[in-house]
Amino acid sequence: MKVLKTELRFNEGEISLITESLDDLWHLKYILEPGDLVFAFTKRRIEGATDKLRPEKADKKTVRLGINVEKVEFHKFSNRLRVHGTIMEGIDTGAYHTLNVEEGTNLSIIKKWKRDQFERIREAEIASQRPKVIIAAIEEGEACIGFVRQFGVEESSSLRQSIGKGEGNRRNEFFGEFASQLKWASEKGDAVILAGPGFTKEDFFDFVRIREPELAKKIVLEDTSSIGVSGFQEVLRRGAVDRIMKESRIGREVTLIEELMKEIALNGKAAYGMEEVRNAQRLGAIETLLITDELLRTEREGGLIDAFLKEVEHSQGKVVVFSTEFEPGKKLESLSGIAGLLRFRVSP
Numbered sequence: 001m002k003v004l005k006t007e008l009r010f011n012e013g014e015i016s017l018i019t020e021s022l023d024d025l026w027h028l029k030y031i032l033e034p035g036d037l038v039f040a041f042t043k044r045r046i047e048g049a050t051d052k053l054r055p056e057k058a059d060k061k062t063v064r065l066g067i068n069v070e071k072v073e074f075h076k077f078s079n080r081l082r083v084h085g086t087i088m089e090g091i092d093t094g095a096y097h098t099l100n101v102e103e104g105t106n107l108s109i110i111k112k113w114k115r116d117q118f119e120r121i122r123e124a125e126i127a128s129q130r131p132k133v134i135i136a137a138i139e140e141g142e143a144c145i146g147f148v149r150q151f152g153v154e155e156s157s158s159l160r161q162s163i164g165k166g167e168g169n170r171r172n173e174f175f176g177e178f179a180s181q182l183k184w185a186s187e188k189g190d191a192v193i194l195a196g197p198g199f200t201k202e203d204f205f206d207f208v209r210i211r212e213p214e215l216a217k218k219i220v221l222e223d224t225s226s227i228g229v230s231g232f233q234e235v236l237r238r239g240a241v242d243r244i245m246k247e248s249r250i251g252r253e254v255t256l257i258e259e260l261m262k263e264i265a266l267n268g269k270a271a272y273g274m275e276e277v278r279n280a281q282r283l284g285a286i287e288t289l290l291i292t293d294e295l296l297r298t299e300r301e302g303g304l305i306d307a308f309l310k311e312v313e314h315s316q317g318k319v320v321v322f323s324t325e326f327e328p329g330k331k332l333e334s335l336s337g338i339a340g341l342l343r344f345r346v347s348p
Contacts, residue, residue, distance in 0.1 A: 001027070001124035004106070008113065015121065016108040019101060020128055023150040025081040026325070027120045028101065029074040030293045033111065033300065036069040038083055040099050040107040044091065065090035067099055076154075076325070079103060114306055115313075116296070116321060123249065124150070130245045131190035135235050136182050136219075137227035138196045138204050143178045145185050146232050148241055150249045152326025153232040157181050175207045182208075183215050191244050195222040195235050220244075233327055250326055256290060257328035260339055271346060272339035278308070280346045286317040288341040294324045295337030 001024040005016040019025060032038065043060040066089030073082040081101040087093050101107060133148040141163045146153040159181065161174045186192055192215070194201050201221060209216040224234040235241060236254045245251075263270035271280040280286050289312045299305035309319055317340075322329035332339060 001121065001128055003121065003125060005108075011114075012112045014108055014110045015113070016106070017121070019103055019105045019107070021103060022076065022079050023127065024103075024124050025079070025101060026074055026076070026149070026151045026323075027124045028081055029072055030297055030321075031117045031120055032069050032072045032083060032109065034069055034071070036109060036111040037066055037088060038069055038085075038099065038107055038109055039064060039066045039089070040083075040101065040105060042097070042099050044097065046091070063091055065097060065099070067097060116309070116319065120321075127249070130248075132188065133241050133244050133248075134182075134185050134189040134192045135232050135241075136178075136185075136192055136194050137224065137231040137235075138178065138194070139198065139200050139227055141174065142227060143174075143196075144227055144231075145181060147185070147189070148245075148248065148250070149325075151323040152250055152329075153229075153236075155229075155232075156185055172207070175204055176211070178204070179208055179212055179215070183212055186215055186218055190218070192219045193222050193235055193240050193244070194219050195224045195231055195240075196227055197223070197225050229327060250323070250328070252320070253322050253326070253328040256288065256320060256341070257322075257331050260290060260335075260341060261331070263341065264335075269342040269345050270339065271342060272335040274336065274338055276346075277338050277340045280340050280342055281308070281311055281315070281317075283346055284315050285342040285344055285346050286312050286315065286340040287343045288318045288320060290320050290322060290332055290339045290341070292322045292324050292329050292333050292337040294333070296321055 001020055002018045003015060004018060007014045041062055041064050044063050046059065046061045065087050067083060067085040068088045069083055069085045071084040075082065079102060083099040083101060087095050087097050127150055135146045135148060135153060137144050142160045144155055144158040146155045159178050163170050163174060194205060205219060205221060222235055222238060222240045224231045233254055236251045239251065241248050242251045260270055271277050296305060312319055322332050324330060324333050
């Protein structure tokens with residue numbers, strides 16, 4: 001994300017920016033709220049006067065509109081954010097329109113800004129300067145590739161092939177096909193973490209060094225006990241992504257959710273569920289508040305959650321917003337979407 005202009009007074013005003021990645025669209029889903037005013041160039045049919053009894057279908061023209069936001073939809077698989085609302089400025093004021101925000105869209109947002117929304121923009125700016133990391137996980141006859149996003153690891157492809165003992169040709173075919181997939185994926189990344197159990201990854205790496213030496217230069221090896229989603233999480237937990245990116249959002253989420261689950265299992269310094277968490281905050285016990293992006297969005301519509309977040313921050317607690325697009329956020333969601341790591345144990 002690239003911020004072009006900031007004009008604020010008492011946290012209210014305009015921020016203009018350009019979206020540069022799918023991650024930026026995901027961030028905007030949780031920045032934009034009903035009642036915000038969003039300006040962007042868009043296509044809209046322009047009705048012109050005509051003397052014909054049966055007017056011709058109007059052409060779409062590029063215009064800049066200001067939309068009063070009513071609803072926001074993040075379409076991950078089509079790389080698009082749809083912003084629905086009423087036209088406030090531009091042509092056809094009062095009519096309904098949808099802005100399609102994609103990579104490279106220039107838009108301006110006018111609203112009353114909240115602290116976590118500022119942090120999201122700052123995080124997106126910093127993340128745009130970091131290396132783009134790909135995780136490739138492989139074991140005998142099975143492999144997968146995932147792009148490390150700020151909202152999780154997005155699996156882009158997978159491959160499975162039955163390989164019998166001693167079938168060297170079939171194994172080479174499998175390696176060749178996976179190397180082709182990885183070469184294509186690596187064109188969108190700066191580094192590749194090759195992970196998996198046993199020696200298959202080492203054998204595959206030797207294969208790549210001979211067949212695709214330029215691809216091999218991007219690869220670092222990491223041991224995991226499995227592949228797939230659990231393998232991706234294990235790579236994050238081991239800090240392999242952070243060593244490349246310095247610090248990743250999802251790496252932090254994996255560490256925090258594991259710490260939370262450990263404390264819950266020990267009946268230790270943890271609270272979850274809105275009632276327990278609020279009780280812990282009344283006692284000044286919250287060291288780190290964990291909340292899902294979806295719960296924050298829905299609670300924000302009720303208008304009470306922001307006061308609670310300020311209470312946590314004023315008592316020197318940290319607030320971490322989890323992505324529900326990835327496994328740590330899904331685990332937190334199963335615990336009602338909010339939890340706290342505490343300074344001391346609190347009785348329910």
